[in-house]
Amino acid sequence: xELVLVVIALAIGIxxxxxxxxxxKEKKDRERLASVEEKAxxxxxxxxEEAERLRQEAKIEAREEAxxxxxxxxxxxxERQRKLAEQEKRLLEQESRLSEKESSLERxxxxxxxxxxxxxxxxxxxxxxxxxxxxxxxxxxxxxEAQQKELEKIAQLTHEEAKEIVLKKAEEEAREEAARMLVRxxxxxxxxxxxxxxxxxxxxxxxxxxxxxxxKAVSVVPLPSEDMKGRIIGREGRNIRALEAATGVDLIIDDxxxxxxxxxxxxxxxxxxxxxLERLISDGRIxxxxxxxxxxxxxxxxxxxxxxxxxxxxxxxxxxxxSPELLRLLGKLKYRTSYxxxxxxxxxxxxxxxxxxxxxxxxxxxxxKRAGLLHDIGKAVDQEMEGPHALIGAELAKKYGEDEEIVxxxxxxxxxxxxxxxxAILVQAADAVSxxxxxxxxxxxxxxxxxxxxxxxxxxxxxxxQKAYAIxxxxxxxVIVDSHKIGDAEAVHLSRDIAKKIEKELTxxxxxxxxxxxxxxxxxxxx
Numbered sequence: 075x076e077l078v079l080v081v082i083a084l085a086i087g088i089x090x091x092x093x094x095x096x097x098x099k100e101k102k103d104r105e106r107l108a109s110v111e112e113k114a115x116x117x118x119x120x121x122x123e124e125a126e127r128l129r130q131e132a133k134i135e136a137r138e139e140a141x142x143x144x145x146x147x148x149x150x151x152x153e154r155q156r157k158l159a160e161q162e163k164r165l166l167e168q169e170s171r172l173s174e175k176e177s178s179l180e181r182x183x184x185x186x187x188x189x190x191x192x193x194x195x196x197x198x199x200x201x202x203x204x205x206x207x208x209x210x211x212x213x214x215x216x217x218x219e220a221q222q223k224e225l226e227k228i229a230q231l232t233h234e235e236a237k238e239i240v241l242k243k244a245e246e247e248a249r250e251e252a253a254r255m256l257v258r259x260x261x262x263x264x265x266x267x268x269x270x271x272x273x274x275x276x277x278x279x280x281x282x283x284x285x286x287x288x289x290k291a292v293s294v295v296p297l298p299s300e301d302m303k304g305r306i307i308g309r310e311g312r313n314i315r316a317l318e319a320a321t322g323v324d325l326i327i328d329d330x331x332x333x334x335x336x337x338x339x340x341x342x343x344x345x346x347x348x349x350x351l352e353r354l355i356s357d358g359r360i361x362x363x364x365x366x367x368x369x370x371x372x373x374x375x376x377x378x379x380x381x382x383x384x385x386x387x388x389x390x391x392x393x394x395x396x397s398p399e400l401l402r403l404l405g406k407l408k409y410r411t412s413y414x415x416x417x418x419x420x421x422x423x424x425x426x427x428x429x430x431x432x433x434x435x436x437x438x439x440x441x442x443k444r445a446g447l448l449h450d451i452g453k454a455v456d457q458e459m460e461g462p463h464a465l466i467g468a469e470l471a472k473k474y475g476e477d478e479e480i481v482x483x484x485x486x487x488x489x490x491x492x493x494x495x496x497x498a499i500l501v502q503a504a505d506a507v508s509x510x511x512x513x514x515x516x517x518x519x520x521x522x523x524x525x526x527x528x529x530x531x532x533x534x535x536x537x538x539x540q541k542a543y544a545i546x547x548x549x550x551x552x553v554i555v556d557s558h559k560i561g562d563a564e565a566v567h568l569s570r571d572i573a574k575k576i577e578k579e580l581t582x583x584x585x586x587x588x589x590x591x592x593x594x595x596x597x598x599x600x601x
Contacts, residue, residue, distance in 0.1 A: 293336040293348045316362035320369040321347035341409035380405035391425045393444045397474035403454040427504035445483040464488045550587040565590045
């Protein structure tokens with residue numbers, strides 16, 4: 075009952091409070107509205123002030139812009155006025171110059187007129203002089219005819235016969251004089267050419283100093299101990315047979331202490347065998363499978379090394395742009411010798427000599443070096459192909475894109491084909507200098523003595539020869555003849571005949587000088 079009464083009382087209180095709350099809210103809304111209107115009024119006033127300020131600033135900026143524009147127009151006006159004044163000044167100067175030119179032209183015209191009048195006078199005088207000369211010429215002609223008739227009567231010869239006699243005599247004298255001049259000029263030219271050639275060759279030789287390598291057909295591999303020989307031979311000789319089969323080189327194991335000798339005429343195979351054997355000895359594992367593996371690896375490495383050698387040789391000489399295959403063949407020449415002379419070193423030397431001589435003669439130095447470096451490239455494969463190494467090298471050079479002049483120089487350096495340029499002659503000369511100079515090439519004592527004896531025998535086979543002596547290691551032969559049987563003119567022919575026979579019958583490096591000596595003795599006794 076009490077609870078019911080409490081609920082009723084609460085309901086009555088709430089119903090009376092609702093109108094009062096509404097009134098309070100309306101009052102607050104009115105106060106807030108008044109505050110908002112006041113703030114809006116303030117903002118409106120501030121906006122008007124800001125607009126007025128901006129308007130004033132815009133007016134000021136407009137005035138300043140107008141002032142600047144006016145100044146710019148004034149400057150442009152002044153600049154135009156200045157340019158017009160300058161153009162007016164130039165026009166006045168041009169008018170002045172034109173007037174001066176007109177005056178000058180008038181003066182020149184007057185001078186030309188005076189000269190024309192003077193030339194007319196001279197022309198008339200010249201015509202008169204020509205008439206007088208023609209009259210004098212006729213008189214002289216008449217006198218000459220009369221004189222000729224008188225001479226014909228005295229000499230009892232016609233004019234044509236006398237003229238023919240005089241011309242024939244003059245022709246004989248001219249021929250004799252021309253022959254003497256020709257002999258003198260030819261002698262002087264030969265002397266000058268020989269002197270110049272000697273200077274160029276001496277200069278080329280003095281500027282080229284290279285080391286030479288002695289030819290060998292064997293390589294020696296040192297061993298750490300005598301026990302290693304048995305390991306190299308292997309059980310029942312299987313290791314040594316495997317090594318010889320893989321490399322193509324003979325292994326000689328004899329009583330020489332701690333040494334194995336590799337024998338073979340192919341220097342590349344001998345080098346492969348040497349490197350492979352040294353590696354097997356240092357490794358210690360020596361059996362057929364290991365031998366084949368090491369030999370194969372050494373061959374691959376040597377192929378790379380050969381190309382690097384060719385590239386280094388070309389770089390040292392200053393030859394660029396060679397085909398990779400030519401560089402590889404060039405590197406193989408390091409393992410090739412000719413008369414104990416290393417072919418790669420010989421090729422480098424020939425390249426230097428060609429370059430020096432080409433520079434002295436005003437030729438292309440780079441092309442000369444290129445031809446000299448490649449001249450013996452055929453020796454890298456001459457054991458694999460048939461034919462002279464010069465022609466093989468020319469074919470290789472042509473195959474790998476070398477110039478026709480270089481190809482001919484390679485082919486002609488041993489006169490297998492005729493030389494077609496000065497470059498080919500230079501390569502021949504440089505090859506002869508490199509191969510023929512003392513110490514460059516080596517030959518056995520027996521063959522050396524036999525060559526000298528054959529040389530002297532060829533010289534003494536001609537009639538009239540008393541003695542012959544081979545000197546300067548066979549580079550020169552001096553022939554003494556009987557002065558009663560051989561005259562001066564015959565001595566010249568004899569030297570040429572001996573040289574031709576030597577070229578035909580002997581094989582030798584470089585060239586051989588033939589000197590024929592004819593002694594004339596005049597003896598008288600005073601009594």
